[in-house]
Amino acid sequence: MREVTVTNLNKFFGKHHVLKDVSFSFGVGEIVGFIGPNGSGKSTTMKCIANLIFPDKNSSIIIAGYDLAKERNQALRHISALIEAPGLYYNLSGMDNLKLFAALRGVSAKRLDEVIEFSGLGQALKKRASEYSMGMKQRLALAIAILPSPTFLILDEPFSGLDPQGVFDLREVIKGLASSGCGILFSSHQLLEMEKISSRNIFIRDGEIVSQEQALAEASVRSYRLFIDQREGDLEILANLKQAALLEDYEADAHEVVFTLTDTKHCAEVIAALSSGREIKGIMPLTANIENVYNSIYKPGA
Amino acid sequence: MKNILLYENTRFWRSLKNIVVLLGYVGLLVGIIVYNTIQDNKYWRNQTSFYGHERNAINNIISGVEGQAQIAKDNDPDDIETHKEFERQYDFYRWQYLYSYQQMCMARHFHPEEAVERLQLTLERDRHMLQGLEKGYELLDHTQEEVKQRIAITEYILDKGITPLNSPHEMTATNFLTQLLTYPWILAILITIALLSIDIFSGDAEGGAYKNLYSQPLSRGKIYASKYLVRLFYSFIAIMGITALVFGLLALFKGMGSVNYPIPFAEASFHSLENTGTLTFLPWSQYILKALPLVCLTALFAMLLIGTASLLLNNTGNALNASFCILVLDFLARTLFPAESIFYMFWPLTAANTYDLLQGTYRFSALAYIILLSLSVLILYIGGALVLRKRDLTGGVES
Numbered sequence: 001m002r003e004v005t006v007t008n009l010n011k012f013f014g015k016h017h018v019l020k021d022v023s024f025s026f027g028v029g030e031i032v033g034f035i036g037p038n039g040s041g042k043s044t045t046m047k048c049i050a051n052l053i054f055p056d057k058n059s060s061i062i063i064a065g066y067d068l069a070k071e072r073n074q075a076l077r078h079i080s081a082l083i084e085a086p087g088l089y090y091n092l093s094g095m096d097n098l099k100l101f102a103a104l105r106g107v108s109a110k111r112l113d114e115v116i117e118f119s120g121l122g123q124a125l126k127k128r129a130s131e132y133s134m135g136m137k138q139r140l141a142l143a144i145a146i147l148p149s150p151t152f153l154i155l156d157e158p159f160s161g162l163d164p165q166g167v168f169d170l171r172e173v174i175k176g177l178a179s180s181g182c183g184i185l186f187s188s189h190q191l192l193e194m195e196k197i198s199s200r201n202i203f204i205r206d207g208e209i210v211s212q213e214q215a216l217a218e219a220s221v222r223s224y225r226l227f228i229d230q231r232e233g234d235l236e237i238l239a240n241l242k243q244a245a246l247l248e249d250y251e252a253d254a255h256e257v258v259f260t261l262t263d264t265k266h267c268a269e270v271i272a273a274l275s276s277g278r279e280i281k282g283i284m285p286l287t288a289n290i291e292n293v294y295n296s297i298y299k300p301g302a
Numbered sequence: 303m304k305n306i307l308l309y310e311n312t313r314f315w316r317s318l319k320n321i322v323v324l325l326g327y328v329g330l331l332v333g334i335i336v337y338n339t340i341q342d343n344k345y346w347r348n349q350t351s352f353y354g355h356e357r358n359a360i361n362n363i364i365s366g367v368e369g370q371a372q373i374a375k376d377n378d379p380d381d382i383e384t385h386k387e388f389e390r391q392y393d394f395y396r397w398q399y400l401y402s403y404q405q406m407c408m409a410r411h412f413h414p415e416e417a418v419e420r421l422q423l424t425l426e427r428d429r430h431m432l433q434g435l436e437k438g439y440e441l442l443d444h445t446q447e448e449v450k451q452r453i454a455i456t457e458y459i460l461d462k463g464i465t466p467l468n469s470p471h472e473m474t475a476t477n478f479l480t481q482l483l484t485y486p487w488i489l490a491i492l493i494t495i496a497l498l499s500i501d502i503f504s505g506d507a508e509g510g511a512y513k514n515l516y517s518q519p520l521s522r523g524k525i526y527a528s529k530y531l532v533r534l535f536y537s538f539i540a541i542m543g544i545t546a547l548v549f550g551l552l553a554l555f556k557g558m559g560s561v562n563y564p565i566p567f568a569e570a571s572f573h574s575l576e577n578t579g580t581l582t583f584l585p586w587s588q589y590i591l592k593a594l595p596l597v598c599l600t601a602l603f604a605m606l607l608i609g610t611a612s613l614l615l616n617n618t619g620n621a622l623n624a625s626f627c628i629l630v631l632d633f634l635a636r637t638l639f640p641a642e643s644i645f646y647m648f649w650p651l652t653a654a655n656t657y658d659l660l661q662g663t664y665r666f667s668a669l670a671y672i673i674l675l676s677l678s679v680l681i682l683y684i685g686g687a688l689v690l691r692k693r694d695l696t697g698g699v700e701s
Binding site for chain 2 (some may be wrong): 050051074
């Protein structure tokens with residue numbers, strides 16, 4: 001059982017149903033993106049897996065074959081979490097933070113040295129964590145998370161607040177951890193970064209998991225690239241189509257128009273309006289990238 | 303369990319706040335010594351003034367007795383017995399006036415080497431006073447029990463050849479410790495304990511480290527117990543260590559004082575739930591052995607009270623405000639309510655006034671407060687553990 005399986009995860013905060021039958025799984029060596037806007041239930045799900053929040057009855061979280069509700073300690077031995085802002089003791093040095101959590105998990109001195117090297121913080125480890133940049137804090141927090149060599153790693157917004165170099169470095173670290181066999185579930189609002197490293201994505205909307213196939217289908221048929229020579233009045237036509245709620249968005253240059261339909265049923269009508277007696281050199285449905293998928297799922301009223 | 307203990311150990315000693323608090327405790331002890339030394343130097347000047355006021359009060363009583371005697375004579379010149387009784391009353395108060403005058407003279411011309419003579423005079427006066435009180439002559443707010451206790455203490459000092467203190471404020475090592483266990487000085491210990499525990503749970507929540515801590519393969523119950531265990535152990539070690547150091551320094555520079563020095567004590571303190579009114583005394587060493595467990599239990603209560611505030615409020619600033627409010631409430635209550643008030647029956651921090659409690663000032667005895675404190679400690683500990691066990695640790699804003 002080398003996977004984390006979440007089944008029918010439900011959580012109420014008072015009367016607010018935050019998680020509704022959330023079910024998914026991920027295994028070792030996988031990098032799985034967990035995508036959703038603020039308030040969709042990402043962090044709550046991750047906190048449930050990290051046992052910071054208790055799921056409601058009949059929810060099930062199995063980590064490496066151990067039921068989190070019944071065999072908490074065995075299950076948590078296989079998992080580490082870095083949730084939201086780095087959880088550090090800011091009045092202590094980076095080294096003290098590492099030593100503190102190393103003591104907590106009974107990590108060997110050899111492993112501690114490995115993690116110190118992995119953190120790449122060098123002499124900065126002697127400084128108080130409060131003096132660190134966001135990137136350094138994230139590196140330290142990640143180092144703490146991997147101290148016990150977890151089988152699974154939960155990363156909530158790990159790119160948050162990082163500069164481009166920090167994002168690049170962290171991306172490589174995550175890839176490295178996955179290639180060494182660690183299963184990673186991570187959330188981020190930086191969709192392009194996610195697309196670069198995740199092997200698959202899980203979408204969550206209003207506490208419910210959205211099927212990836214459905215999302216891809218929706219996204220792929222709504223965006224087209226139309227190869228056509230532009231003439232006077234085209235921009236006005238496009239603007240009118242958007243105003244008439246046939247188009248969600250468009251971009252046009254001298255030889256092509258890229259547009260996204262509000263609904264697939266408008267496809268013929270839009271193409272007819274744009275061609276109107278001209279030769280259409282080609283029509284290409286756009287392959288769904290993660291942004292298309294995201295937009296299709298989380299568009300207003302979806 | 304060992305790992306979490308090591309973890310909390312590091313947190314305790316690497317905290318700058320804790321070091322500052324312990325230095326503050328050293329400062330408070332020095333403050334107590336300085337204050338008492340100043341009071342010691344002023345004591346006999348103040349006593350001179352006290353005896354002056356006392357004599358005025360006795361004079362008023364004498365005038366009253368003279369007036370009543372005159373009325374009795376005018377009403378019934380042949381009632382010899384009544385006249386004799388008034389004469390006896392007059393003599394009693396007159397003697398007390400003279401004793402007070404003698405005491406004032408000795409206070410005004412204070413010489414430390416006249417301590418034994420001062421005590422002998424006090425003893426003579428108290429014996430005389432007791433005879434009067436037994437006959438039903440009221441003298442200011444003196445009671446028979448108190449006077450008997452004073453006589454016993456004075457006789458004990460004189461019999462054992464113990465060097466008397468110059469004043470209750472003299473900072474010998476032993477008297478320093480006795481003073482430290484009186485209100486409000488004992489607050490130095492309780493405030494230090496409270497400040498050392500104030501971030502016990504909120505400190506994790508504020509930096510977000512709780513997410514790392516509580517997602518470890520350790521039960522929340524163990525984490526909870528370890529936190530209190532480590533704080534309790536090191537707080538007590540640190541406070542007792544510092545106190546012992548100051549005690550040693552005072553013994554070196556100001557003298558040890560007698561370990562047999564008599565300290566007032568209510569006899570029923572540890573035998574009955576209510577004070578019976580019988581007063582006695584204990585040698586200092588025995589008194590300390592009886593007072594220390596009470597102080598430790600009060601300190602434990604203070605720690606759990608603030609720890610629970612830290613857990614429930616999840617914010618060190620708010621926990622600090624809460625502890626300040628409790629302190630003010632305690633202080634105001636002690637100012638507003640008389641010792642027999644019902645308030646003290648349900649207020650566990652009453653026991654903070656260890657000295658008065660062991661003297662039988664309150665209606666309930668030390669034993670009653672030990673039970674009350676133990677129950678309160680148990681309720682706070684179990685309540686906090688249940689809250690932590692059941693609580694969703696959401697921290698900040700959910701996304």
